[in-house]
Amino acid sequence: MNITINNVDNKTLVTLDGRLDTSNADQFQQDIAPLMEGDKPNIDIDCTGMTYTSSQGLRLFLSLQKSVMSRGGKMVMRNMNPQVKEVFDITGFSNIITIL
Amino acid sequence: MKSKSFSKRLSRRVIIIVALIFIVGLIVVGITSNNLIAKESERSTQAILHSTISSFELPLNEVEISTRTVAALIETTEDADMAAAIIHGMVQEDTLICGGSVMIPSAQGPSVAYSYTDSIGETHDFRQTGGWADDSWATRAMNAAYKYKRPFWAPPYMAEGDRTMMVTAYCYPIFQVKGDDSVLAGIVTSELPIDWMERRCEELKPYPSSLTTVTCSDKIIGITDTVLIAQIKKAMSQNKDLQELQQDLKKGKDSLRRFWTGSKLSFVVFGPLHNGWMVSITCPYKEVLAVTSKMHINLILIGIVGLLMLYFISRQTIRNMTKPITQLSDAALHIAQGDFKTTLPEIKSQDEMKHLRDSFIYMQNSITDYINELKTTTAANERMESELNVARNIQMGMLCRDYPDNLHALLIPAKEVGGDLYDFVVRNRTLYFAVGDVSGKGVPASLMMAITRAALRFVANLDQPINSLVSRINNSVTDSNSNNMFVTLFVGRINLDNGHLDYCNAGHNPIIIIPPDGEAYYLKAKANLAIGIFEDFPYEAESIDLAHGTRIIAYTDGINEAERADKTLFGNDRLLAWAATPKARDLSLSEKDIVEDLYGTVKEFVGDNPQNDDITILSLTT
Numbered sequence: 001m002n003i004t005i006n007n008v009d010n011k012t013l014v015t016l017d018g019r020l021d022t023s024n025a026d027q028f029q030q031d032i033a034p035l036m037e038g039d040k041p042n043i044d045i046d047c048t049g050m051t052y053t054s055s056q057g058l059r060l061f062l063s064l065q066k067s068v069m070s071r072g073g074k075m076v077m078r079n080m081n082p083q084v085k086e087v088f089d090i091t092g093f094s095n096i097i098t099i100l
Numbered sequence: 101m102k103s104k105s106f107s108k109r110l111s112r113r114v115i116i117i118v119a120l121i122f123i124v125g126l127i128v129v130g131i132t133s134n135n136l137i138a139k140e141s142e143r144s145t146q147a148i149l150h151s152t153i154s155s156f157e158l159p160l161n162e163v164e165i166s167t168r169t170v171a172a173l174i175e176t177t178e179d180a181d182m183a184a185a186i187i188h189g190m191v192q193e194d195t196l197i198c199g200g201s202v203m204i205p206s207a208q209g210p211s212v213a214y215s216y217t218d219s220i221g222e223t224h225d226f227r228q229t230g231g232w233a234d235d236s237w238a239t240r241a242m243n244a245a246y247k248y249k250r251p252f253w254a255p256p257y258m259a260e261g262d263r264t265m266m267v268t269a270y271c272y273p274i275f276q277v278k279g280d281d282s283v284l285a286g287i288v289t290s291e292l293p294i295d296w297m298e299r300r301c302e303e304l305k306p307y308p309s310s311l312t313t314v315t316c317s318d319k320i321i322g323i324t325d326t327v328l329i330a331q332i333k334k335a336m337s338q339n340k341d342l343q344e345l346q347q348d349l350k351k352g353k354d355s356l357r358r359f360w361t362g363s364k365l366s367f368v369v370f371g372p373l374h375n376g377w378m379v380s381i382t383c384p385y386k387e388v389l390a391v392t393s394k395m396h397i398n399l400i401l402i403g404i405v406g407l408l409m410l411y412f413i414s415r416q417t418i419r420n421m422t423k424p425i426t427q428l429s430d431a432a433l434h435i436a437q438g439d440f441k442t443t444l445p446e447i448k449s450q451d452e453m454k455h456l457r458d459s460f461i462y463m464q465n466s467i468t469d470y471i472n473e474l475k476t477t478t479a480a481n482e483r484m485e486s487e488l489n490v491a492r493n494i495q496m497g498m499l500c501r502d503y504p505d506n507l508h509a510l511l512i513p514a515k516e517v518g519g520d521l522y523d524f525v526v527r528n529r530t531l532y533f534a535v536g537d538v539s540g541k542g543v544p545a546s547l548m549m550a551i552t553r554a555a556l557r558f559v560a561n562l563d564q565p566i567n568s569l570v571s572r573i574n575n576s577v578t579d580s581n582s583n584n585m586f587v588t589l590f591v592g593r594i595n596l597d598n599g600h601l602d603y604c605n606a607g608h609n610p611i612i613i614i615p616p617d618g619e620a621y622y623l624k625a626k627a628n629l630a631i632g633i634f635e636d637f638p639y640e641a642e643s644i645d646l647a648h649g650t651r652i653i654a655y656t657d658g659i660n661e662a663e664r665a666d667k668t669l670f671g672n673d674r675l676l677a678w679a680a681t682p683k684a685r686d687l688s689l690s691e692k693d694i695v696e697d698l699y700g701t702v703k704e705f706v707g708d709n710p711q712n713d714d715i716t717i718l719s720l721t722t
Contacts, residue, residue: 058539
């Protein structure tokens with residue numbers, strides 16, 4: 001799982017690439033730690049390259065979403081491939097995370 | 101095979117190198133010393149030759165002077181008797197001359213007056229006019245005088261009379277000028293014995309096998325070995341006759357030649373007497389170099405003894421110096437066998453050996469520390485493992501095993517404990533069942549599973565709409581979830597009499613419905629949020645009427661996300677394809693058979709790839 005984080009005009013652009021599974025979930029948690037800080041974050045996650053996410057991955061997206069909400073910010077995830085989108089749909093995460 | 105010791109190998113190499121240097125040195129010394137000795141020997145032999153030549157010249161000169169004097173006297177007299185008397189006197193008085201003659205040519209042949217001293221010192225006279233045979237000495241002397249027209253030395257011949265000795269003769273022709281011609285008036289000869297020359301030749305031996313010879317045209321004084329004479333002559337002449345050779349020598353050309361006799365190399369030095377005879381001394385190199393050969397043998401012996409000593413000394417030295425290596429390697433072996441307390445050899449020198457030993461001690465200490473740490477860790481791991489096994493037993497004990505005929509379930513955690521769960525309760529022809537999956541795996545998931553399982557059990561007894569039950573579970577789990585974990589859960593309640601199914605899917609995989617007469621399908625459900633995330637989330641329930649004999653397969657993502665080594669997932673399509681098989685809808689098969697068949701299918705797909713998520717399958721029939 002490769003993650004790139006860029007701050008552009010008060011907006012945080014995140015690009016995800018690869019599989020997010022048990023083997024790299026801990027690393028991913030460390031990688032997104034910067035996103036857990038700051039007031040009123042505006043996070044835009046591009047999921048074009050993300051091919052799979054495990055339930056642990058889902059948990060991390062959930063944590064991120066909750067953190068963003070508690071800080072009064074917003075977060076969107078875009079360009080999810082159908083398999084990943086399906087997981088978000090089934091678990092009902094589509095209800096709480098803005099997926100474009 | 102026993103390995104050769106380092107000291108042996110190293111000292112062997114040293115010896116080989118030193119031996120090579122020694123051999124090369126020996127060859128150089130051998131060649132140089134041989135050359136020096138040979139040169140020196142040749143020079144000294146040449147010196148001997150020169151002194152020999154001088155000693156030979158002296159009597160010859162004396163005889164020549166005497167003869168010339170006598171010839172001058174005879175020239176002044178016309179009287180033959182007087183001439184004979186003069187000859188007699190010369191022979192008697194001159195100790196060197198043992199015989200003499202005067203020859204006067206005449207029509208009948210030469211008229212000769214000859215006197216000689218016999219072996220007891222008495223002088224005899226002899227006179228003859230004419231009647232000489234062609235090969236007589238007198239005829240030959242006359243012919244030679246006519247030919248040479250100057251004084252000459254006759255080749256050695258056996259003396260006349262009772263004397264058994266070789267003599268040579270100096271012939272002095274007397275010429276008288278008559279008009280334009282000079283006419284031979286007579287010849288005066290003086291005989292000189294050459295036994296002293298022979299003796300001198302025999303005595304003169306710079307080396308045991310040396311040969312000294314005097315060559316006078318066709319005769320050689322000194323040796324009788326004809327083969328050797330031919331060799332010496334050939335070596336001296338080199339296709340030149342003696343006269344030419346004498347010319348060369350007078351011009352200062354080299355008077356030394358080398359020649360082979362069989363396998364023996366010899367050298368010959370030679371020089372001319374003034375009468376044209378050639379004196380030579382031959383020496384074989386073998387004898388010349390005998391002294392160096394002895395020296396060389398001594399050198400070789402010293403070398404061999406030296407090399408042997410060097411070998412043993414260097415071997416011992418190297419062995420002493422490398423002793424610590426042997427000891428350290430023994431110590432390493434002991435350490436390898438588990439004896440970490442092995443004492444290492446003391447090394448007093450401050451060199452690489454000391455460094456090696458220090459490194460060894462460091463290694464020994466590191467390994468000891470590492471092993472101790474490993475022991476502690478292993479013990480801790482073992483303890484944790486045994487605790488996990490207890491936890492697994494507890495967790496498995498939470499799962500309901502009291503299967504009714506129409507239901508069976510299987511749960512296989514990926515680790516000792518897992519986050520999957522299932523539950524069922526049959527009450528008054530109503531079957532209440534649930535399948536759930538906690539996000540993540542292992543101990544954290546298992547604790548969440550226990551919480552969820554307890555909540556499920558609690559609400560199962562409540563007679564409330566199914567979405568209320570899920571909401572209660574959600575609130576209960578959310579309350580005790582500070583770690584953003586979540587649980588996907590499918591809860592269903594089926595009326596076994598009429599096949600009416602109420603269900604609520606909280607973010608779980610859709611269950612599979614296999615109707616008795618129709619295609620298997622995924623049961624669509626509203627996308628309710630997984631539980632444990634938001635309190636009071638409005639869960640919605642749905643319902644469906646199922647025909648009698650409909651089979652329901654509920655499962656967790658351990659099935660559809662089972663992964664092959666090539667990262668291919670089992671997937672929803674394969675799962676549905678399995679559900680479409682006649683076997684899956686075969687009601688004569690028990691639910692246990694169905695569960696095991698699905699599990700077997702997934703296992704077959706996954707192959708050797710390790711299970712990476714908890715697997716749960718629940719099968720029931722209406």
